Amino acid sequence: MQDVIKRPWWERYQPVSYKIVSRSGDENAFKDMVQRCNAVGVRIYPDAVFNHMTGSWPSGTPGVGGSSFDSGSENYPGVPYSGFDFNDGNCNSGSGSIESYQDANQVRNCKLSGMNDLNQGSEYVRGMIMGYLNHLIDIGVAGFRVDACKHMWPGDLDVIFNGLNNLNTDYFPAGSRPTIFQEVIDQGGEPVTASQYTGLGRVTEFKYGLSLGSAFRGNNKLTYLSNFGEGWGFLPRAYSLVFVDNHDNQRGNGGGGDQILTFRTPRWYKMATAFTLGWPYGYTRIMSSYNWPQDIQNGHDNNDWIGPPHDSNYNIISPTFGADGACQGDWVCEHRWRQIYNMVMFRKVVHGTDSNDWWDNGNNQIAFCRGNKGFLAINNESYDLKQTLQTCLPEGTYCDVISGNVSGGSCTGKSVTVGSDGTAYIEILTSEDDGVLAIHAQVSLN
Template sequence: MKTRLLFSTLMTVITAITGVNAVADQSAPKANPNTFVHLFEWRWEDIAAECRDHLPGLGYDAIQVSPAIEHIDHPSWWARYQPVDFSKFESFSGGEEALRSMIETCHAAGIKVYADAVINHTADYGEQGVGTAGTPWEIMQHPGLDESHYHHPICTIEDYSNADEVQNCRLGALPDLNTSDSYVRELLAAYLRKLSELGFDGMRIDAAKHMSAADVAAILELAGGPNVFLEVIGDPSAETALQPSTYAAIAPVTDFATRGAIYSAINGDLSDLASYWRGESDLSADMAVTFVDNHDTERHTQPLSIAQKQLGEALLLTLGYGYPKVLSGYQFENRDALPSQAQVSCEQGWTCWHRDPIVSQFVQLRRAAGGAQPEQLEYLDDQVLAFSYGPGRVLVNVSNETKSVSWDPQLSGSEYCDLLAGHGSVVELGWWGDVDISLPPHGLVLLREDAVCSAP
């Protein structure tokens, strides 16, 4: 028969080691139990096939796609973020008919679809050209728009802590739309209404902090109040008007602070994550969209190893905070480049992280746990953490070294399947319920009380 730590003793151990109270605040807003995947630069037909053939079995509830609007025709991913005509839907991913068909296919598979909506600015690259739907354009000259619809005098952001500059000057050289103008607001709202009419279930609003919170709220109201989340890159030194908490009064926001905590953990320091376990995040759990990397950050940071990436996603998905997003893009050497081949192939050139079996196991665990917070957190070593998450028992090594530990996963049986180690991998617990485990650098173990090992 196994022994169990008395609850009061366990509380003392956890609080002393991590500073985390083991009892969750039942009145606090709850995290979204689901996870969505960003299929970055995927074609509509490939997304439809993914919804039909793969996503339903992986545990995700939604996908985010690249901007569908007509944009400049230039061989770079950021061309998508330079709109030409807000009324046309012909992009690198395909045309409007294929877009509608993809959304219908994903809905039939039980998968929601989120758009990426660019409403802060219009195109600038080359100063003139022809868009992906054949529309000619020049700087500040687009269908339905002329120079009077932009901020004047023209300026470029130099101080990103200054709200007036950030919201009224150009981001780089991108012409900054005057989103306080009633005509501009209605034109942009019509674009968002069209996205809803196409069947999108929600939208990411690109560069949201480059518009005032009042402007964003007014445009969304004109658009009929669609389900959105806002891209807001936090900067503690910036004015209050630019803070994520200001925009979270409107809709959930992208939480870059959580990404920083995850990266610290990947590099061996769990102290920043401990603040989330204590419920000390800047945003409430239901107003944050979280991620290990997005399409911008992965192009400006040192690439993670496979083990580091899996560790980061596991920590994010068991944090009990926010609505997590997994990025599935493509491999690149030039950070501006488009995919080397248009057709998606998870075996060649495309990362397909959402299909990774370890990542998918944690996506499914999060759903089973209902987005709850982790419990029974305990350090078994200065860089080895054990905790319970819903029906799962998780062990993580955040160090660059192999760690050997003795672990009591607090389970009543004697044999369990390590869901991360392949088919038929059985962990046998000793008489006292513990097991000696050797964890590789950035290694993970996941046991589930409801899991049965499948045959090899």
């Protein structure tokens, strides 16, 4: 298999060292990116992998950054780690890998997908991890998405996170602490739960995207989304990180199966993302993807390993952009879709408000206000939505941010006229590109 697979995206999830080197560039390139992004208010959260090192690779396989390693003897001189730093002696499974997710000890002390499992209970290992993360903090990152937290003991993570430096005062107020997003795949029915990690930082709520995808695919009614969040058994909103899809489950991995919505189902995807960004639950994350040729066999994509667009030497090809700012070629760049980036602004405008004045047709047409700052309507029926609804906004004309923008004092897409009582005639036709309409206080033409 490894003879066929070349430069998979998941090579970044099998560390050989803690050097900042990947196909995206070296440490100097990373520093330059962080500086430029911070200068314009864009914060960087690296995806930190320290649950494990590599899986089993032939001796002599080179690391991307040039470090040598021997996975069989668990020797990683680039850190350095040796066999003493891994969990083999603490794993109670016969194979050394996780065999039962009903055994919390196996989940946290045995090998995930055959990858050498670090012992975060070791003071030395913790020191190496903290050194790596603190180096990134000193460069200017704002925090971390921590991979595979489910497979580490919360007590060990607590020690590591408490050992992190304050953020770099060149970019952040003195005393600022790194923001932590922990990946914990919890679909229920296992002894390791996402709630065991909420005391340490925000935690991924994987049930969110699964439930939302199921609803928009027609397996549940949108009307039931009126209490979406804690009312569905999700994590408390103060601790949850929510998303429609991520890099794993858009490839059929990491929970969710065929219910997950991706860029391959763009109409549903834009509706679900608009709901996510419009709904007052959790800390939202949006996906930015690249396309790859799928090879579905027996429900599994044999090409799920394919990395980003590249040339014949497997160098990553940078995206190019059209006149509308969207990416061209195989870069999908959902964050550059108008229907998505305009909903990011919607979320900023309505921040601090809750949902109110919920309306639905008893099935798959819904609408709600966000205080007196914003209004969102969704039509996932096979027939048109034509309804006078309460928008909760002041009287005036507003531009729908899904179908267009405000330009030169007019709307490039649909406009909505709100009366003195806050109501407006809302129309979302099945013939339209998008099944969503959204207006907010900052897109008034008055």
